[in-house]
Amino acid sequence: MLRGTQTKNNLLDGGTIAEQLYATPKDCEDIFDSIEKPSALIATPRPTFIRSGVLTTVRGSAYMEYGNTKVLAIVAPPHELMRASARRVNMGVLNCYVNFAAFATGELESAPERERHLGSMLTKALEPVVCRNELLNFQLDIRVLILDDDGCLLSTAINCCGVALVECGISTYDIIAASTACIYRDHVFVNPDAKVEELLWQHRGGNALVGATADTTSTPPVVREHGLLVTASMDTFEQIAQCQQCGYLKPATYARLLDCTLEINKSLRELIKNTIRARVKEQYALDLREQAESAQEDERLKTVIESLKQQGLDEFIQSNIKEDPYTKR
Amino acid sequence: MAYVALSEAEKTFILHGVEEDYRCDGRSRRDYRPMELETGLVSNASGSARLRLANTDILVGVKTEIDVPHQLTPEFGKLEFFVDCSANATPEFEGRGGSDLAQELILSLKNAYESPFAFDYRSLCLIPGQQCWKLYIDILILECGGNLYDAVSLAAKAALFNTKLPRVTATLLDAGITDLIISDNPYDCTRIGIETVPLLVTVCKIGDFCLVDPSAEEEACSTVSMVVAVSQRNNEAFLSGTHMTGGGSMHRDTMLNCLQLGLSIGDYLDKLLVKMLKQEQERVGPKRPKIVGFLK
Numbered sequence: 001m002l003r004g005t006q007t008k009n010n011l012l013d014g015g016t017i018a019e020q021l022y023a024t025p026k027d028c029e030d031i032f033d034s035i036e037k038p039s040a041l042i043a044t045p046r047p048t049f050i051r052s053g054v055l056t057t058v059r060g061s062a063y064m065e066y067g068n069t070k071v072l073a074i075v076a077p078p079h080e081l082m083r084a085s086a087r088r089v090n091m092g093v094l095n096c097y098v099n100f101a102a103f104a105t106g107e108l109e110s111a112p113e114r115e116r117h118l119g120s121m122l123t124k125a126l127e128p129v130v131c132r133n134e135l136l137n138f139q140l141d142i143r144v145l146i147l148d149d150d151g152c153l154l155s156t157a158i159n160c161c162g163v164a165l166v167e168c169g170i171s172t173y174d175i176i177a178a179s180t181a182c183i184y185r186d187h188v189f190v191n192p193d194a195k196v197e198e199l200l201w202q203h204r205g206g207n208a209l210v211g212a213t214a215d216t217t218s219t220p221p222v223v224r225e226h227g228l229l230v231t232a233s234m235d236t237f238e239q240i241a242q243c244q245q246c247g248y249l250k251p252a253t254y255a256r257l258l259d260c261t262l263e264i265n266k267s268l269r270e271l272i273k274n275t276i277r278a279r280v281k282e283q284y285a286l287d288l289r290e291q292a293e294s295a296q297e298d299e300r301l302k303t304v305i306e307s308l309k310q311q312g313l314d315e316f317i318q319s320n321i322k323e324d325p326y327t328k329r
Numbered sequence: 330m331a332y333v334a335l336s337e338a339e340k341t342f343i344l345h346g347v348e349e350d351y352r353c354d355g356r357s358r359r360d361y362r363p364m365e366l367e368t369g370l371v372s373n374a375s376g377s378a379r380l381r382l383a384n385t386d387i388l389v390g391v392k393t394e395i396d397v398p399h400q401l402t403p404e405f406g407k408l409e410f411f412v413d414c415s416a417n418a419t420p421e422f423e424g425r426g427g428s429d430l431a432q433e434l435i436l437s438l439k440n441a442y443e444s445p446f447a448f449d450y451r452s453l454c455l456i457p458g459q460q461c462w463k464l465y466i467d468i469l470i471l472e473c474g475g476n477l478y479d480a481v482s483l484a485a486k487a488a489l490f491n492t493k494l495p496r497v498t499a500t501l502l503d504a505g506i507t508d509l510i511i512s513d514n515p516y517d518c519t520r521i522g523i524e525t526v527p528l529l530v531t532v533c534k535i536g537d538f539c540l541v542d543p544s545a546e547e548e549a550c551s552t553v554s555m556v557v558a559v560s561q562r563n564n565e566a567f568l569s570g571t572h573m574t575g576g577g578s579m580h581r582d583t584m585l586n587c588l589q590l591g592l593s594i595g596d597y598l599d600k601l602l603v604k605m606l607k608q609e610q611e612r613v614g615p616k617r618p619k620i621v622g623f624l625k
Contacts, residue, residue, distance in 0.1 A: 127576035239578035248444040
């Protein structure tokens, strides 16, 4: 009876792209069947690549790949607050802006709303880590560009921003690390990819109440927990900076997912630490080279001045004139 | 949140009070301030509620509209939240000043109501795949006296309880097109089940202690608070969305303690709210006598 109108994009060469991955609730089932379900809970991060200082145009920048999720974070040096009303708070103000690259996501309609949501969650997660008391009457703008979305967006953005903050030289209380875990149909997915997150998002798409079709209204439907948990932690004093949950969970499951994400955060933290350390070493090597170069330059200038003093100006100029092969005297 | 001017001495006073389990207004750490709740005040809305939690004043109106369900959720209705921070509350909300706060409230409400377990979207369905109810929950913040999350969610739940959807009958025309006939009798209506509708409980951490229902002054002293959305289903408490706000961090154990406190308070609050709503309904009866007005 119901047939979703499947709109198709025609490419120049005649190929088509299906705009919607899911047209009917049945498709959700098919997708769920096709994805790999984890057999055991393994609390390890995905293959990760972090590099700080990728851009020369801004003070602090970092690029991170978390599996296939690719994120770029930019931190500009703090600048004075514009709004007078915000000055009354005796803390600096943090603003995070998240943007999807136009090619990062298929659904362009929901992107602005997701951007806003991610921005506000990111601000909340980073507020505890930045020493805001040092930025009195200043605001710190953090911009995140999402290049590719394969799940764990918020946690990747938090990790990436943490590195970018250090690169920018903003004082922080600790290193922040974040990770995601979710539960869907009794399977715990650690670092859920885009497919799983999409399913979870569409979960309210009728599949939540399994077996609760119209005729079984008399018996209460079985509650099948589903939900997503993003935890950002600062491990020196075992502090949790942000813990966002959505879905429908029992408190016990919540604690289980929390411990799982904290475990991942520990290994991510080591990785971030190593990245920052490597970056400092690299910067030190660069500084040394620069020093050596400038010393060399000084040396050269010194000899020039020396000869200038000895020979006098005219002689010096004469000695430095190279003979021109084309004009004969 | 709205700005409150507090000196260091006042903050210390509040902090000591919390440590002694005897807050400025005489409450213990687990007590709420007195609440006033009225439903059915706005005659233009399908359902409405006004909640006054000490100095916090919230007015919620629920409007209904017929819409086409999303194709992925053919049997689900729709909900939409809107929060308006009135400039009456504080001068800061003038112009676009309150939009950040409003956005935050909308996001957390949306998050809490997201799951089909938390809100029965099926009850809003008219004809699967073709017609469904869309509820617009408009929340107006008239006065800001702290603890907005709790007050807003309580008022929203009360307004949903009060909402009356007109009875609709469908006639099948040719070619599978259906026509809806809305009942002429204004008292012939259906209600929305609110048993599982979540409540938000803000657990605020001041010093080393956690407390509920912070006043605006206490909010200014707190380092971090946790918003817990509690939904009751089959006499069991479920979490339907939690997050931390306030710009601080806390230890894992503290967080789980906050969660426990939030869950137990949410459970208690929910029972009390439902009891009170039923009492009011019995007392008022189906026909509301005459609305005098909610502004004292």
